[in-house]
Amino acid sequence: xxxxxxxxxxxxxxxxxxxxxxxxxxxxxxxxxxxxxxxxxxxxxxxxxxxxxxxxxxxxxxxxxxxxxxxxxxxxxxxxxxxxxxxxxxxxxxxxxxxxxxxxxxxxxxxxxxxxxxxxxxxxxxxxxxxxxxxxxxxxxxxxxxxxxxxxxxxxxxxxxxxxxxxxxxxxxxxxxxxxxxxxxxxxxxxxxxxxxxxxxxxxxxxxxxxxxxxxxxxxxxxxxxxxxxxxxxxxxxxxxxxxxxxxxxxxxxxxxxxxxxxxxxxxxxxxxxxxxxxxxxxxxxxxxxxxxxxxxxxxxxxxxxxxxxxxxxxxxxxxxxxxxxxxxxxxxxxxxxxxxxxxxxxxxxxxxxxxxxxxxxxxxxxxxxxxxxxxxxxxxxxxxxxxxxxxxxxxxxxxxxxxxxxxxxxxxxxxxxxxxxxxxxxxxxxxxxxxxxxxxxxxxxxxxxxxxxxxxxxxxxxxxxxxxxxxxxxxxxxxxxxxxxxxxxxxxxxxxxxxxxxxxxxxxxxxxxxxxxxxxxxxxxxxxxxxxxxxxxxxxxxxxxxxxxxxxxxxxxxxxxxxxxxxxxxxxxxxxxxxxxxxxxxxxxxxxxxxxxxxxxxxxxxxxxxxxxxxxxxxxxxxxxxxxxxxxxxxxxxxxxxxxxxxxxxxxxxxxxxxxxxxxxxxxxxxxxx
Ligand code: GAL
Numbered sequence: 001x002x003x004x005x006x007x008x009x010x011x012x013x014x015x016x017x018x019x020x021x022x023x024x025x026x027x028x029x030x031x032x033x034x035x036x037x038x039x040x041x042x043x044x045x046x047x048x049x050x051x052x053x054x055x056x057x058x059x060x061x062x063x064x065x066x067x068x069x070x071x072x073x074x075x076x077x078x079x080x081x082x083x084x085x086x087x088x089x090x091x092x093x094x095x096x097x098x099x100x101x102x103x104x105x106x107x108x109x110x111x112x113x114x115x116x117x118x119x120x121x122x123x124x125x126x127x128x129x130x131x132x133x134x135x136x137x138x139x140x141x142x143x144x145x146x147x148x149x150x151x152x153x154x155x156x157x158x159x160x161x162x163x164x165x166x167x168x169x170x171x172x173x174x175x176x177x178x179x180x181x182x183x184x185x186x187x188x189x190x191x192x193x194x195x196x197x198x199x200x201x202x203x204x205x206x207x208x209x210x211x212x213x214x215x216x217x218x219x220x221x222x223x224x225x226x227x228x229x230x231x232x233x234x235x236x237x238x239x240x241x242x243x244x245x246x247x248x249x250x251x252x253x254x255x256x257x258x259x260x261x262x263x264x265x266x267x268x269x270x271x272x273x274x275x276x277x278x279x280x281x282x283x284x285x286x287x288x289x290x291x292x293x294x295x296x297x298x299x300x301x302x303x304x305x306x307x308x309x310x311x312x313x314x315x316x317x318x319x320x321x322x323x324x325x326x327x328x329x330x331x332x333x334x335x336x337x338x339x340x341x342x343x344x345x346x347x348x349x350x351x352x353x354x355x356x357x358x359x360x361x362x363x364x365x366x367x368x369x370x371x372x373x374x375x376x377x378x379x380x381x382x383x384x385x386x387x388x389x390x391x392x393x394x395x396x397x398x399x400x401x402x403x404x405x406x407x408x409x410x411x412x413x414x415x416x417x418x419x420x421x422x423x424x425x426x427x428x429x430x431x432x433x434x435x436x437x438x439x440x441x442x443x444x445x446x447x448x449x450x451x452x453x454x455x456x457x458x459x460x461x462x463x464x465x466x467x468x469x470x471x472x473x474x475x476x477x478x479x480x481x482x483x484x485x486x487x488x489x490x491x492x493x494x495x496x497x498x499x500x501x502x503x504x505x506x507x508x509x510x511x512x513x514x515x516x517x518x519x520x521x522x523x524x525x526x527x528x529x530x531x532x533x534x535x536x537x538x539x540x541x542x543x544x545x546x547x548x549x550x551x552x553x554x555x556x557x558x559x560x561x562x563x564x565x566x567x568x569x570x571x572x573x574x575x576x577x578x579x580x581x582x583x584x585x586x587x588x589x590x591x592x593x594x595x596x597x598x599x600x601x602x603x604x605x606x607x608x609x610x611x612x613x614x615x616x617x618x619x620x621x622x623x624x625x626x627x628x629x630x631x632x633x634x635x636x637x638x639x640x641x642x643x644x645x646x647x648x649x650x651x652x653x654x655x656x657x658x659x660x661x662x663x664x665x666x667x668x669x670x671x672x673x674x675x
Pocket of ligand 1: 160
């Protein structure tokens with residue numbers, strides 16, 4: 001990121017990236033001059049160009065038309081605006097899909113999708129891969145040394161609309177992937193448990209993608225297909241990135257979609273992140289969610305983990321409404337600044353939007369933009385200009401990292417996909433909902449949280465939350481146990497550690513991977529009816545799940561007080577080595593989690609704030625010398641914040657307490673205590 005930050009200004013002083021997707025090809029060239037003048041007015045210094053321009057750049061196979069792109073890059077350069085240049089492989093043109101119809105993706109029901117929207121290709125299609133590589137080569141050869149270009153944008157939101165693909169070409173690629181993974185059919189048959197329902201395979205060529213069948217398909221087959229689908233798209237990225245890296249020193253990225261990568265869009269971002277020169281992410285609020293700012297924080301925390309704690313790029317968010325939700329509610333005044341500052345607080349060093357100028361045609365014409373349909377005499381434009389100024393006023397933070405994140409939440413793509421498969425004890429089981437419940441409690445307690453994989457180094461954390469990590473490898477379970485033994489506090493929730501890497505149940509009592517660590521032995525699940533709750537002896541009620549079992553060495557903090565599981569442990573605690581291991585066998589209410597967090601905080605030596613409203617966001621970044629406190633008030637009433645230092649947004653000094661108005665944001669450079 002530092003490479004990019006220091007190239008955003010002529011003097012090389014690191015700056016926050018500020019700008020968005022710029023699609024000049026949708027406009028007459030006469031508009032471009034106004035675009036660039038207004039970008040300068042708003043302080044835009046970075047735009048993503050060419051993401052959806054394949055059809056204009058390559059009118060027919062192997063014939064390129066770069067004139068308009070030459071002009072726009074020169075124009076941007078003459079105004080000092082830097083470019084994140086796309087390799088344009090995201091959306092093959094109609095001529096391509098028409099010429100190579102077998103490159104179109106196929107659904108699990110066997111329907112071959114049409115073109116006419118975007119991203120209409122199968123990741124395994126040799127025709128697509130060949131054409132994308134040729135286009136990438138042509139673009140990079142032409143623009144690698146263009147002075148406006150500072151980074152490369154490969155594709156766009158891989159997998160958003162076109163995967164997994166179940167066509168025959170995907171099927172053949174899946175067979176090769178399985179041969180590589182298992183080497184022989186005995187291993188595959190064992191891993192998939194094919195003795196069940198007469199599913200034994202005698203040849204790899206018999207194996208198809210897990211297409212719609214009469215009833216549940218083999219769950220390990222389905223899980224492997226998710227793994228394969230992620231790898232297959234990643235191979236597309238790697239091939240295109242290699243072409244770029246062979247020709248240009250600029251960093252390469254592709255924009256992630258945060259947590260938008262469940263079983264329906266399987267992307268193992270932990271594996272993808274290893275292939276990025278800089279991690280970038282897109283985030284859109286769910287407009288109708290009253291705590292969407294917490295969801296934003298959770299996504300940013302996740303992306304920061306993918307970036308290994310280093311600064312990352314917010315590649316897209318919106319100035320106001322989007323166009324693709326059921327009700328596209330506009331942001332209220334000040335909300336965009338709060339959102340942008342949340343991302344920055346949680347590690348972003350660039351704040352970009354989809355998109356620069358609101359479209360007049362096409363499916364996204366009602367999507368907000370930096371420059372709205374109504375032009376510069378508009379609230380959105382004025383707030384965009386203010387945001388540009390705000391980012392300049394805090395530019396001393398560029399390159400700093402989020403400091404003081406004492407808690408990690410475990411999140412593994414494999415576990416999420418496996419947990420989202422069918423034929424489980426209850427359709428109400430949701431790893432993401434449980435993850436969010438715990439992140440929200442920590443957010444309300446003003447505890448910054450990282451996301452880590454189960455096998456990551458956890459030694460810097462005081463507490464680790466394991467929310468519904470249904471699939472747990474031996475290595476992950478060992479790592480989590482070692483963390484507790486070394487003095488950490490672990491909190492494992494229900495439906496964690498149930499299966500191994502092959503999606504086979506760990507026998508001998510639930511939660512198999514963690515029974516010894518937690519000192520509990522669960523023998524049977526009792527999922528609750530829809531919206532049913534069950535009273536606990538402490539921490540309020542349980543929701544979604546309850547269990548029949550007993551303590552096997554753990555202290556019982558709460559038991560089920562009614563129903564078929566009455567007397568079984570619901571919440572337990574066990575001293576392990578010099579740390580602690582908690583088990584939560586049901587989904588607690590928001591207040592129940594907060595109450596339990598108070599107990600956990602004592603064991604984990606965690607400072608937690610008493611913030612019942614849960615709308616004051618407190619996060620710190622540091623560069624090792626200075627520390628900056630972000631205080632973001634999502635509520636309507638003023639709040640008092642402990643702060644000593646200077647608010648970079650207003651220039652005002654605060655000693656002791658800061659009164660932060662409803663909706664207000666402060667970025668305080670904290671006084672150095674040694675001074
Ligand atoms: C993203 C996509 C953009 C734009 C945006 C609208 O998913 O990358 O191209 O479509 O959504 O919110």
